[in-house]
Amino acid sequence: MRREILVSANAREQWVALLEEDQLVEIMFDRPDQGRLVGDIYLGRVDAVIPGIQAAFVDIGTEKAAFLHVSDIDWDEEEDENGNGRRRRRKDFPPIQSRLQKGQQILVQVTKEPISTKGPRVTAQVSLPGRFMVYIPSSSHVGVSRKIDDRGERSRLRSMAKDIVPEGRAGVIIRTVGEEVTKDTMKREFKRLDGIWKKIEKKAKSANAPALIHAEAKLISGVIRDQFSDKFDAIRVDSRDVYSQIMQYVSDVAPELKERVHLYEAGKPLFDEYGVREGLQQAFQKRVDMKSGGYLIIEPTEALVSIDVNTGRYTGKKDPEKTILRTNMEAAREVARQLRLRDIGGIIVVDFIDMDEQGNRDRVLHELRSHLGRDRARTKAFEVSNLGLIEMTRQRVRPPIFDTLTTDCEHCGGAGRVYTPATVVRRIERSLVRAQGKEKNLIIRLHPDVAIEVLEREPDFLKRLEDRTDVKLTFRDDPLLREDEFHLLAGPAETEVTEKYVVQ
Numbered sequence: 001m002r003r004e005i006l007v008s009a010n011a012r013e014q015w016v017a018l019l020e021e022d023q024l025v026e027i028m029f030d031r032p033d034q035g036r037l038v039g040d041i042y043l044g045r046v047d048a049v050i051p052g053i054q055a056a057f058v059d060i061g062t063e064k065a066a067f068l069h070v071s072d073i074d075w076d077e078e079e080d081e082n083g084n085g086r087r088r089r090r091k092d093f094p095p096i097q098s099r100l101q102k103g104q105q106i107l108v109q110v111t112k113e114p115i116s117t118k119g120p121r122v123t124a125q126v127s128l129p130g131r132f133m134v135y136i137p138s139s140s141h142v143g144v145s146r147k148i149d150d151r152g153e154r155s156r157l158r159s160m161a162k163d164i165v166p167e168g169r170a171g172v173i174i175r176t177v178g179e180e181v182t183k184d185t186m187k188r189e190f191k192r193l194d195g196i197w198k199k200i201e202k203k204a205k206s207a208n209a210p211a212l213i214h215a216e217a218k219l220i221s222g223v224i225r226d227q228f229s230d231k232f233d234a235i236r237v238d239s240r241d242v243y244s245q246i247m248q249y250v251s252d253v254a255p256e257l258k259e260r261v262h263l264y265e266a267g268k269p270l271f272d273e274y275g276v277r278e279g280l281q282q283a284f285q286k287r288v289d290m291k292s293g294g295y296l297i298i299e300p301t302e303a304l305v306s307i308d309v310n311t312g313r314y315t316g317k318k319d320p321e322k323t324i325l326r327t328n329m330e331a332a333r334e335v336a337r338q339l340r341l342r343d344i345g346g347i348i349v350v351d352f353i354d355m356d357e358q359g360n361r362d363r364v365l366h367e368l369r370s371h372l373g374r375d376r377a378r379t380k381a382f383e384v385s386n387l388g389l390i391e392m393t394r395q396r397v398r399p400p401i402f403d404t405l406t407t408d409c410e411h412c413g414g415a416g417r418v419y420t421p422a423t424v425v426r427r428i429e430r431s432l433v434r435a436q437g438k439e440k441n442l443i444i445r446l447h448p449d450v451a452i453e454v455l456e457r458e459p460d461f462l463k464r465l466e467d468r469t470d471v472k473l474t475f476r477d478d479p480l481l482r483e484d485e486f487h488l489l490a491g492p493a494e495t496e497v498t499e500k501y502v503v504q
Contacts, residue, residue: 039216139171345396
């Protein structure tokens with residue numbers, strides 16, 4: 001599979017896009033006013049300890065206090081390469097009120113960005129990711145990423161790490177990219193990470209909470225460190241400064257990859273050349289068309305994300321079951337891509353087209369799981385239900401890119417719908433009835449398009465209402481109003497006598 005990384009950067013924002021077979025599968029961005037918090041280490045102050053939910057709220061200087069669960073104070077490590085990744089959590093935690101008190105200072109690391117009304121989530125189990133290993137100062141565990149399958153290589157790496165790490169000093173987890181790494185390289189990385197941790201300890205002792213103690217690598221640096229390897233065919237950069245920084249880093253840690261780093265200097269913007277802008281726009285659409293003619297409908301809600309699979313134009317030839325299977329198989333691949341592209345997290349329910357044969361259901365589930373295996377976020381997909389539903393979860397670390405790049409519509413309040421002109425007309429009628437007997441002259445101010453539609457559909461609208469209410473009525477269009485909004489104004493001073501109506 002051909003894989004590429006595209007980097008587009010300027011002084012105002014940085015974008016990173018991942019392509020697989022020339023198709024956009026992931027996109028990330030960073031702006032100075034929307035800095036990322038995940039991985040940052042803070043000295044925080046405990047604002048409140050809540051025994052009822054076994055959690056504490058920690059002030060780290062962000063708008064909302066960070067959430068710290070008792071399970072994020074201590075845990076037993078399981079072999080994984082992510083610093084804030086999968087851990088086997090104990091079930092016999094001491095009560096949080098015996099561990100933390102209000103006003104106590106504690107060193108924490110952000111594991112999840114603020115999302116919606118929730119503040120960031122933090123852990124007291126700090127870790128420092130390097131290119132080849134994750135350094136865990138409060139642990140003594142030595143592990144190897146489970147994505148390294150070869151048993152001999154796993155044994156070699158574990159033995160090498162135990163020789164390098166002083167007993168009791170720290171724990172480490174060898175990352176996937178550390179496969180076949182030499183002992184000298186691993187030793188240099190451990191020494192560098194150990195030095196960073198010593199600086200963090202020193203700074204934390206002299207700081208007053210809340211305070212940022214250590215900032216995680218920014219977007220581009222983090223992507224190059226965590227992802228760029230021989231599994232990628234190329235990385236293309238449209239900024240000469242960023243290109244020089246990447247080349248310096250690659251020359252130090254992976255010189256064999258230097259030939260895969262390219263400076264893009266063509267006249268056409270990099271993202272336009274590779275279709276990234278178009279792919280990003282499509283990621284904002286509710287409907288996703290597939291090559292076969294079928295399509296997905298993706299609907300985010302507060303509780304979960306629902307994805308509906310439809311055959312659309314694709315009707316097959318003779319066998320309906322084969323038609324449905326083909327559509328569902330293509331949908332399984334597209335669902336996995338859309339989850340990565342949109343960075344959707346939490347609970348997800350996929351409504352596949354009903355299939356009669358259990359074997360076909362199993363094939364669809366296997367296809368979905370195999371493509372989810374490419375996802376860096378943790379995912380879990382359950383068996384196909386009798387209704388053709390697959391329930392799954394995906395790790396949520398930061399808000400979906402759609403939520404970050406957009407805001408609620410001021411017209412509809414985020415509902416995505418507005419009242420029809422006919423509904424607006426009926427609302428006007430009810431308001432006029434309520435004003436009956438109070439005013440003799442009223443001006444109806446509304447959007448021009450609605451006014452035209454009202455007069456075209458009901459030419460006698462004003463006369464009918466005047467006869468009914470005994471009020472002299474006048475229409476006035478106002479292009480500054482919403483299509484589903486109107487004002488009733490009284491007298492020459494045009495004093496407003498009713499509230500404006502909006503969809504809530």
